[in-house]
Amino acid sequence: MALFTFGLLSVGLAAAQVDYSQYVNPLIGSEGPFPGLAFGGGDIFVGAALPFGVAKVGIDTYEDNVTFSTLNGGFTPFGRVTAISMMHESGTGGAPKYGIVPQMPLTTLEGVNVLDNTTYWQRRVGNDTAQVGYFATQLESGVTVHLGAGKHSGIMQYDFPADTEKHVLVDLSHYLPSETGGSGCQVYVGGAINVQPGGKVYTGYTTVGGGWSESAPMTTYVCGEFEEAPDQAITFSGRLTDPVQRYHTWSNGPVPQASFGNSSEVSGPLNDRVGALFTWSNTSLLTIKSRVGISMISVDKACDFKNKEIGSWNLSATVDGAVQEWNAEVFSKIQVPTDSHQNRTNLVLLYSSLYFMHLMPSDRTGENPLWSNDEPSWDDFYTFWDIFRCTTSLYHLIQPERYISMIRAVIDIWKYEGFTPDGRSGNYNGLVQGGSNADNVFADAFVKNLPGVNWTEAYQAMLTNAEVVPYNTFSYTDFTASVKEGRGALYDWIPLGYVSSDRSTRAVSRSVEYALNDFSLSQLARSIAPNDTQKYLRRSAQWQNIWAHNITHKNFTGFLSPRLASGEFNLTDYNPALCGECEWSSISYEATPFEYSFTIPHDMQTLIQFMGGAADFERRLDYIFLPNTSEQDLGANGAGITTLMNIGQVLTFSAYSSLVLISHSNEPDFATPYEYNYLNKQWKSVRQSRSLANTYFHDDPYGVPGNSDAGALNSWLIWQMLGLYPVVTQPVYLIESPWFDDINMTINGNATLRITATGLDNADSYYVQSVRVNEQLWDRNWLEHDDIMVNGGTIAFELGSQPKMWETGEVPPSPGHLVL
Ligand SMILES: *[C@@H]1O[C@H](CO)[C@@H](O)[C@H](O)[C@H]1NC(C)=O
Ligand SMILES: *[C@@H]1O[C@H](CO)[C@@H](O)[C@H](O)[C@H]1NC(C)=O
Ligand SMILES: *[C@@H]1O[C@H](CO)[C@@H](O)[C@H](O)[C@H]1NC(C)=O
Ligand SMILES: *[C@@H]1O[C@H](CO)[C@@H](O)[C@H](O)[C@H]1NC(C)=O
Ligand SMILES: *[C@@H]1O[C@H](CO)[C@@H](O)[C@H](O)[C@H]1NC(C)=O
Ligand SMILES: *[C@@H]1O[C@H](CO)[C@@H](O)[C@H](O)[C@H]1NC(C)=O
């Protein structure tokens, strides 16, 4: 309630009453290029959740087409429902995580083995209903499922058909499996269930580890309650035979049967599965409702959350509360005209994107089971590699309180665990795809003066990342060095000045990422540890050590290239437009060296010079947007991407199936279309980025080009629609071209940034003719944070259908400029 009031105060009563949630399509990203399959899509969570909520209540499914299965968000378009569960990730690739603390409504027990979900799983009939804070689906059994969510809780309503039995199964050993196998599978470690006398309330816990982050086991406590007491409640336990490779013998023996008890079960030393089955026999009762709380700390806290957050058995009360919270805390932060003259598709893209970038990370403040202090606690950074570019920089503007809280939590993790995470879920650091990108998040927040953070401590945490080789956990993912946290290839980076291609994996991509991480250190060092500034500035230029000036590809000369520990480049058969599988063991990760060669935001000046000067740089940028420039075998990826430029698509099959990766790229290319600004040819940035947005983002289930990555892709689109692009680690925003003629953003808590545009008369009238910032004619295609993002202000665009080189001022800065 306090937060809602804050929303009213900040935006004014009339404005806060606009229900922006009506423009959210929660299914954008629920499908990939193959109709009906989640594979290659956004991997988004579909269900009920609050902004940054711990609980994300939705269905878990199983897809019959195992090779093309992707269960990461739980939901798949046509997968069979195996449960309704309380926790999910959104937008993540890799192996699934969570899908824990379930219920499943059953209309019969005939043929049901509670230990075998294939005996009760359900196809859905009709169309699902997905809205902000609400999800409904109908099972083939005739049961309609309605879901709502509180921050750590959910409410489920099951409408049973007349004339069927009514049961709810609670299988605490349930979790989202990785159908294709692999080392990232989750593992159930144990649990307990206790049904209170009368059967109305059950409590217990489930402990599950593994998943993409390769986490240690995490225990989640549960407290569930039914509105009506069941007529029968029996508990069960049974052997753990879930066919996860680590636990299963590939015997053809029958799935074991459970043994039943009356009130409580504990898994015991053999990891027995535990659960309970509730039955209602009153034939006039057709609706069964349940409310469930979860906690990482205790059953008591789980019960408290249930009682406080779901105060009514009326599901619509929870849903209405969620809609209010989403409007007040999220959607109303960016207000655009919603009258009938507006392009509804653009409204849907804007508000849906805001929705998806607020599903993760999860605010677990007060719910840290590992240590206790007064600091906030957050989980599900999945991952900074994905979100440091566009997502966290937008939190800074529109969610400053939450952002302070997140950053403090990350510093606290470093204090108690030794390293900041790059990825973290299940209260566990992992995995690191490139650099230690919490460094970039810290630097970006620091240079924009985020209050409430102890920057001395933040800098200490960054020093750990920069100087301490993390302990190698010998992950199956990449056993050459740590992928849990820190920078695994520091043993190259520090003595050699680059990541070598013979001693280290991902040598090219890690070299450029470590360079930006070190630039981040230099940004804090300027104030916190002035003596370190030069050292890290020098290290931020070390990408230059793997720049082969003499290699030419497609008439472009100079590329990031593999270099051996001996100092020699290894240019044997080297093609910078290829990265093999573009995976953990490849020369570069999820993008080619050609693409990574554009990712030096701190020293564009040197980069342009290395590429042969402005004209050649422009020619190279133009080139990557041309069709058929991708040399990777893109196979039948369905996305139709043939350009080297690729902001979204990553389609990988598990290494355990016989198929290989068929496409690549995504976040590393986020800033590239905007780099024409560094040539004072902003109109080309506008054209290329607009074209990417129009081609790949749609109000459709296949509406994002690949995994949404915890909202990273969605936040890229929001910046695009605002007509700005953040140069993270610097207090700088590139000026582009807005999609709306009037935008009011609530920034910095209570300031307003108003972005207006004239001339947006038709679809291709988006070239900037002139810009005024706080009424002053602006001659640069970039802004500084202080210009507009602290006290607010105005940016007034004049747009037209003709490209114009309107910039006469300085190009955007290269604060890390230094040639080694
Ligand atoms: C799985 O889906 C893919 C992509 O649509 C299709 O090519 C393949 O035939 C399907 N396999 C099965 C067994 O249905
Ligand atoms: C359901 O059963 C299938 C097939 O036995 C199994 O692979 C899967 O792990 C089980 N659980 C879920 C949540 O799908
Ligand atoms: C489900 O949605 C599709 C596409 O919007 C529509 O064609 C179809 O009629 C709907 N089916 C039902 C049962 O409502
Ligand atoms: C549960 O309790 C009931 C009534 O006390 C008893 O009849 C039944 O046998 C018990 N069931 C089990 C599985 O222990
Ligand atoms: C933005 O704020 C101004 C000043 O309060 C107001 O006149 C305008 O209608 C607002 N625009 C939108 C889209 O809310
Ligand atoms: C609305 O905008 C989308 C691009 O986001 C465009 O494809 C569509 O044509 C526009 N619709 C109208 C009616 O202008």
Ligand SMILES: *[C@@H]1O[C@H](CO)[C@@H](O)[C@H](O)[C@H]1NC(C)=O
């Ligand atoms: C910041 O942290 C340092 C190191 O823990 C501590 O000495 C200092 O007092 C803190 N500063 C503030 C303002 O809390």
Ligand SMILES: *[C@@H]1O[C@H](CO)[C@@H](O)[C@H](O)[C@H]1NC(C)=O
């Ligand atoms: C040099 O690169 C080639 C082609 O990738 C590779 O086969 C070879 O092993 C590399 N040489 C060394 C010493 O790493």
Ligand SMILES: *[C@@H]1O[C@H](CO)[C@@H](O)[C@H](O)[C@H]1NC(C)=O
């Ligand atoms: C910084 O460097 C100067 C000159 O080398 C030295 O005198 C000073 O003690 C150093 N300060 C710190 C905090 O290390």
Ligand SMILES: *[C@@H]1O[C@H](CO)[C@@H](O)[C@H](O)[C@H]1NC(C)=O
């Ligand atoms: C390119 O330059 C590198 C480093 O100066 C050198 O090792 C390599 O032999 C040169 N290759 C060619 C093809 O000239």
Ligand SMILES: *[C@@H]1O[C@H](CO)[C@@H](O)[C@H](O)[C@H]1NC(C)=O
């Ligand atoms: C190759 O690049 C040069 C500039 O570096 C340009 O003048 C020439 O036209 C290009 N050749 C081709 C075939 O594109």
Ligand SMILES: *[C@@H]1O[C@H](CO)[C@@H](O)[C@H](O)[C@H]1NC(C)=O
């Ligand atoms: C805006 O918020 C800041 C910090 O919360 C506060 O100091 C300031 O007084 C507020 N300004 C207004 C006009 O409410």
